[in-house]
Amino acid sequence: MARGVSCLRVFNFVMVTLLQLAQASDWNTVPRKTVSHSALKEVRRFSKPNVSNYTTLQLDEEEQVLYVGAREAVFALFMHDVTEEVKEAIVWDAPVEKKMECVQKGKNNQTDCFNYIRFLQTFNSTHLYICGTYAFQPRCTYIEVRNFTLNKAAMEDGKGKCPYDPAKSHTGLIVDGELYSATLNNFLGTEPVILRNLGHHYSMKTEYLASWLNEPNFVGSAYIQESANSEMGDDDKIYFFFSERAVEYDCYREQVVARVARVCKGDMGGARTLQKKWTTFLKARLLCSVPEQQLHFNKIQTVYTLNNSDWQSTVFFGIFQAQWADVDVSAICQYRIEDIQQAFNGPYKEYREQAQKWGQYSDKVPTPRPGACITNSHRLNGYNTSLELPDNTLNFAKKHPLMDDLVQPVGRRPVLIQKNVNYTQIVVDRVVAASGNQYNVLFIGTGAGWLHKAVMIGSHIHIIEELQLFEKAQPVESLVISKKKKLLFAGSQTHVVQVPFADCGKYRSCEDCILARDPYCVWTKWACTRMGALPKLPDVDQDVEFADISLCHRTPGDLKAENLTVVAGTNILLPCQLISNLAVPKWTFQQQELAHVPDANYEVRPKALLISDVGPQHSGSYRCYSEEKRERFLVGKYWLKVVSKPAMALESQAAASSLELAWLCVFVLGVVCFCLLGVVIYLNRKLKERLEKTAASKEAERVTVYPTERILPKELPKGTKFIPSQTSGTDEKLWESPSYYYSDGSLKIVPGHALCQNGSSPSHNGTANGIPGQPLPTAVQSPTRLNLANIRGANTNGYIRLQLGEEGVDPFSEELRKKLKQRQMLPDANPEESSV
Template identity: 55%
Template sequence: MFPSCFFVLALLLRAEAWEWGLTPRKTVRYHGVSEVRQSWHSGVSQVMTLTLDENRGALYVGAREVIFSLDLNNIGKELRPPIIWEAPADKKLECAQKGKSNQTECFNYIRFLEQFNQTHLVTCGTYAFQPKCAYIELSDFTLDAENLEEGKGKVPYDPAKGHTGLILDGALYSATMNNFLGTEPVIQRIVGQHNLMKTEYLASWLNEPNFVSSAHIPESVGSEIGDDDKIYFFFTERALEYDCQSEQVVSRVARICKGDLGGARTLQRKWTSFLKARLLCSIPELQLNFNLLKSVFKLEAKEWRSTHFYAAFQARWGDSPVSAICQYSIQDIQKVFDGPYKEYREQSQKWGRYSDSVPSPRPGSCVTNWHRNHGVYSSLELPDNTLNFVKKHPLMDDSVMSTHMRPLLVRRGANFTTIAVQRTLGLDREPYDILFIGTENGWVNKAVSFGSTVHIIEELQVFDKSYPVHSLALSARKSLLFVGSQSGLVQLPFADCSKYRSCADCILARDPYCAWNINITRCVRADQRYRPILLQDIKDSDTSVCEVQSQKAVKPFVKNITVGIGTNVVLPCQLSSNLAQPIWTFNGQDLESDQDDSVLFDTTLQALVILGVGTHHSGCYVCYSEEQGTQLTAESYQLTVVASPSLILESRAPLDGLGLVWMMVIALGAVCLALFLAVVYLRRKLKDELEKGSKSMENTLVYPIKLPSQPKTPKCLPSADSDEKLWDPSSFYYSDGSLKIVPGHALCQNSTGSSSPSGNGIPGQPLPSPPLHSPNHMLLAGVRGSSSNGYIRLTLGGGVTEEHPQLGDLNEELRWKLKQRQALPDSNPEESSV
């Protein structure tokens, strides 16, 4: 028992040491993504296939019972009227009678859409569990519905089943399920309407596979041995080579030879070159294998020997999902297929490495010059002993290991669904691979590969709901990414450089598509033609090149806050990236939390919290966003703390003036009564308005408060301070019900008098002006005695959308309040929260 406990403990320690990774530098929410969307027709959903035709400037989209021809520059524009290809009503009825769902399954899902030749596309759909194929005339974008072909073996019956296929020299190579029940997997080549070649129906060949991708590699080009082209298939299946206790789903890569014609007697019209091997993506020190293959992308190269594959995997670590990206080279895959075979030993009923002599010619190999020199010119002339061997030994003993023997990228808590890769040159003329990774919850991760390491540039929320990303397509000419899901299609540029507002931010992004233009002081698309005036450092992200530009950086707006003694103040700091850390200064000196117990740094809320402020807290607070030693000014606050009204009253009311005291008591009582009546009136009026159905009405009121002025307080950044934002209508939008001060004047002068709120309303707020008593009384008293011209927001209550938890600690109270504020996408980032 003790050794097993130590083993589990060791794994946990290794898991803590492993960098689960990589945090995206930027997180861009749905409303901040720069994109063009297609307005789908009513009922259209489930984008299954995306096919680019860059010569015609078209993007062909296969969805549920419809095929689109869209403008590659703007997918909101249709080049031709869409093709509506529905399964007939009788086919749908028959599908439902066989036990399939008439809500989700009994439709014609377009699963295959590829260019057949210069004039036609070929498309195949599930056709309500009776697969059909047809040709599309490109000149007028019409489908020949009168001459439908049988789709069996070309696409699956079930739209949820995996499938892959490609067109090569007029032949369709497909991997799919060959029957209604989904129990007959097949990899076959179809010429016309005839099945020419296919796999053997043996569990040792294919065992409950889920097909993912396929790729053609022209290995005959420049081959010294006269080799043949290969077609590679990627899939997952239930492994047979493990015992029952450890039987598991594993990832595979299989290959066939393009010139394979089958055997003369054995394996007639069956592949004589079919071999498969395990595709391994793992973290050895954690004994974690990523077995669930989700997507594979072939990165083209000028020379096929430099071809690489990028694959997306899923796994689980404890209760958490975890995903990985692994890279493979074509040469590593070749070595495995040239290595030893695995065999099933009847005597021990176990799988192991085959150690006996291998027949000649080598089983599973393509016909090469060696075969021709020995009188074998096609697979039809292979001897039976070679064919019988490959029939019983389709599995290789070695596994295909990922480049660098470990994943390029690992993310815990994420499920990757698909991947696409684009290679581009940086301004240093070095090639960089840009990875676009779709997730199960509708996000796209963009990363750059540096060989053995990866940097995640950003994560983009491309769909407003958690729709899985089904498909990705890249247009190198237009520098556009197309993302498909069940909700529709999204078009994105490869990069949105405008989001980087400073030189350092642009350099730290490490995006090969972006560079800082020193002439116009903006982050723009990188262009080799303008290298002398562009700054970029992808490998090292050295921001020292920006020293000259730092003087031109945009200074943040100073937010002036005036509060009373004892108020709890929250100063948010919006960092420049997820990789940055906040550095706070107070009056130009580094602010340390251990210097004052009332000052707290809340990393979860990314805010500075000051509990029970005193006059010694008055001053200039600046938050810097520090990343890789570079500091960028994120937020700047001028905090003014004033005495409470009670202290002011006591200083002006001596004890010997008893009559004056009584007069003040009566006056205060009258004011309190007026405030109470005003609150009752406004609450009743607001309730009436809500009952009328005005659901969009804010549950808070905003009033201007005119206060006497005091001597000017020192400004943090004079060049950035401005009074023009005082009446900015965007500053008056609220929805979270918290108590806030909105930036305004903070030109304070000494005064012992108090003032009452003005009756003037705020533009756009047609509400009465009498002052209200706030349920959160900690701020109101201080503001009455303060002197800034600002706006105080008072919570009316009754409209809280989330139940207030029972919080016994002030820190928890503040944290809950600020979380309510941060959860709103429409909150104003320029406002100060108190």
């Protein structure tokens, strides 16, 4: 009980300390430059409709091809431009029956029951080896490189080579035709295994014991050729990195820790003990911590192996994660191969049953040493292979796979710690700068789709820039680099992205180029240029170590001041565009440091100066400087004038001008409307006058019109008055014509297509009297003897217009009046006339 309380107190103390440190400012290294998705240059992206999970990348630099394994598809892309495919894509989907079986076993048909490509590596010069989850039934086969075709006939069981679950991590390597894989070996994911198969050697695997592997999460592996130039005749080794639940600590029996394990390439298992099991399997804890506070990052996320031809210089970069309260923290630790070797050559750890706790093994260690590779000393003693090792050595190795020593990181602390950042992937390039010094450049992917580029300068790390690789936030799930072409490739759920190692063109000045401390960029006489783009190194400026900008030869120059006029009593914001995220703004007023000006109205913000309630005392010259590494660069210059009357301010003048223009438009529109109103009134009057004249004319012309027979003037009734014609200039001639006669207003003769009384057409000889261009009239009786029978019997298409007299004068008028009333019911009827 007392020990439990003690453990709880220790736990609480550590948690409080972690919370305090998680808020520390030095746990957040700021990238010097931020480049958004739209501002990326020389970037290329690849994706296909209805395809996702571009997470398995394999780069062949000799053939300059990037192979991409996705969900149920494999692509071969040109390394220099991933938007172009070398060959048509391979479709490798799981059959429908396999997907149905996957669903019947309780898996999700939207996420689990597909064939996710999880392993893709070069097998030999002609083939790739590929494995997929195959709807929770892993399968592996070969791809013929030349034609880029999948050999389904050679498909084999992928158990132990590829995980069942696409969400589970795993790792694998092909070494000399043999596959070394670390994964979960069953459907339920409860049987972890580190396996070797495919080759001419026996299949080898780990012992199924919690002391060997206890719920591991495999994240990476590495092949180290330690036999090269070895005086002791050592064997090559394969290293595996993972996290697992540890049982060796008293207080934290369920604590997760980071591990590194190794096996020897020549291991063939034991003859009786550990048959077809690793006899060289050893593991040790990887420590990544802040030593002064004893704070440990226990969960390893991924690892990258950086090695050259000299394997002794091999280093491993691991990303570790921790979550303390609501703070996500990522750390990067660096490990040397010699430190790992030292841990595996050190003391073993054992479980003491009497004390019921773990401790260092202190008894005599059997000979030959358990877990060691076969070396020259073994051969001298007659042990040429692991099959010849004695049982006491093998039994000890079976029971003591864990080493007591911890593998400390370089410098015994992380090289980088970031709070509120989730690092997911890392790759490293070793570059020679213009000075001849070598630097490690780290490319680190984040869970939000950004890429951090950092350079290690001694024990310090400087983040050069951060790039937004994906517009939509998503984890960077894989990274590979081409060291020859200086290109980086990133894979995610939706895209493959290709970017160059450096975009030096973003640095517009010599000072900016040198302050970047980018080993890939140098300043020439005219621009900041990528070193690889230069045929030879001319006279260039670069200082990765100290960023000494005194190397730059500044040319005198000044910015043009921006004149501003504001009204007293208002607020104004003066922008200040800094050249980097590491720069701070420095303002001067009238050539004096603004910090020394006793005025509470100034507020210096990261990218602007706010002046509140401006007054005449604020008028004058303002300058903004971007200060970085104690060097200042003028980035803004303003001349501010404060006026008391709003009408004198530029803004007020603009507003007044706008108001005057608006009133002018209103006045002009008013005048136009008034003129239009006058025109309407005038036209209305003219229309009324014309209507009155028309009405008077119609009143004067209310006479009866009809075809009539020829009558002489002497035959007209007594008292008849002749009315002159208004439509012809030959009125006298018409009146003299014997063919037409006009009444006194009660009768008017109009020409019509009339026939003579005898039924024949009128005469058209030269003596015929008629109006030119008009049909001849029909001869009917005069009004004194006109009746309806005469009208109805007239075979004519002319018409009669009658001036009706008083009611009851004669039967004809009465009957005609009734007809006219019926006519008025029609839409186009004229009450003064009717066709009969």
